[in-house]
Amino acid sequence: MTTRARTTADSDLAPDSRPAPGGSSGGPGDPAALHLVLGDEDLLIERAVNGVLAAVRAASQEGQNLQATRLRAGEVAVNELAEMLSPSLFAEDRVIVLDAAGEAGKEPAKLVADTAADLPEGVHLVVVHSGGGRAKSMVPALKKAGAQVHDCAKLKPQQRGEFVRGEFRAAGVRAAPEVVEAVLAAVGSDLRELASACSQLVADTGGKVDAAAVRKYYAGRAEVSGFDVADKAVAGDRAAALEALRWALQRGTAHVPLADALADAVNTIARVGAAGRGDPYSLAGSLGMPPWKVKKAQAQLRGWRPETIGRALQVVATLNGDVKGGSPEPDYALERAVLRVCALRAG
Structure with missing residues (x-):
């Protein structure tokens, strides 16, 4: 069996080696030996792995000369993996990154689970696992063995705002709510693009990022996607919502993020409406959303009634199934849902 292994050199480390949210690479003085990068x-996976490598190198006498070996679980021979996880004569530092661990065969999965609880001195094992696959039992086994878990699950639409805020914060910029919203509207849902956009905006504006700067730099980008479409739909602006949707689809925006954004907008209106009138800052805590989002939803609620909100919730629930394989024509399903939401708002 051919094994695809490669050595991770310094050039493989991303400029930003911050760990993914939900996990940390451990202090440089005492990095954990076992890591589970889950999601x-x-x-987020790239950042988590790079964070671990940086921490181990910082604690190792070899420093940046320390090399890491990456293996794909479904392609590695069990005897090669066993050799890498075995003790060495001088207990020198080693970093082994096992990618796509959910694909591991029965023997490699058992070897990893058995070895993880008592790794040899100097060995640092980073297991990258989606949480599923034929070797999904590896996840609880590694957790039981004390693995440091790095949460790298796909972010939900409502979590992307905090991600953008965190990117700006890491660059020393405090982003106002309208800036976060403008970035999400202008760039879309892809985290890599969002991270790149935040970095570029900070560099190009000298850290003075406002909503006008975002609109200036990203004017005309079609990936402005779901949030723009959703805002127009819940406002009942039929022509603008259809134009935004068709433009986004023509430029290749994926169906699921568009549907997710529409669902998020309708669900937010439903939750804020059910909470009753009140100060956005007071309601934010109980609703689990930022004040600016509560305030925005309160404005969008005008023209909606409890019964039409209920029907809109049914529309987006149906759309969710349609764009995930339930409909042979997801483009049509999206357009139909947008038109229905617009009609409910207008009615």
Whole structure:
């Protein structure tokens, strides 16, 4: 069996080696030996792995000369993996990154689970696992063995705002709510693109990022996607919502993020409406959403009634199934849902 292994050199480390949200690489003085990078969000996985490598190198006498070996679980021979996880004569530092661990065969999965609880001195094992696959039992086994878990699950639409805010915060910029909203509207849902946009905006504006700057730099970008479409739909602006949807689809925006954004907008209106009138800052805590989002939903509620909100919730629930394989024509399903939401708002 051919094994695809490669050595991770310094050039493989992303400029931003911050760990993914939900996990940390451990202090440089005492990095953990066993790590479980759990999820399927590529950017967060990359950051988590790079964070671990940086921490181990910082604590190792070899420093940046320390090399890491990456293996794909479904393609590695069990005897090669066993050799890498075995003790060495001088207990020198080693970093082994096992990618796509959910694909591991029965023997490699058992070897990893058995070895994880008592790794040899100097060995640092980073297991990248989606949480599913034929070797999904590896996840609880590694957790039981004391693995440091890095949460790299796909972010939900309502979590992307905090991600953008965190990107700006890491660059030393405090982003106002309208800036976060403008970035999400202008760039879309791809985390790598969002991270790149935040970095570029900070660099191009000298850290003075406002909503006008975002609109200036990203004017005309079609990936402005779901949030723009959703805002127009819940406002009952039929022509503008259809134009935004068709433009986004023509430029290749994926169906699921568009549907997610529409569902998020309708669900937010439903939750804020059910909470009754009140100060956005007071309601934010109980609703679990930022004040600016509560305030925005309160404005969008005008023209909606409890019964039409209920029907809109049914529309977006149906759409969710349609764009995930339930309909042979997801483009049509999206357009139909947008038109229905617009009609409910107008009615």
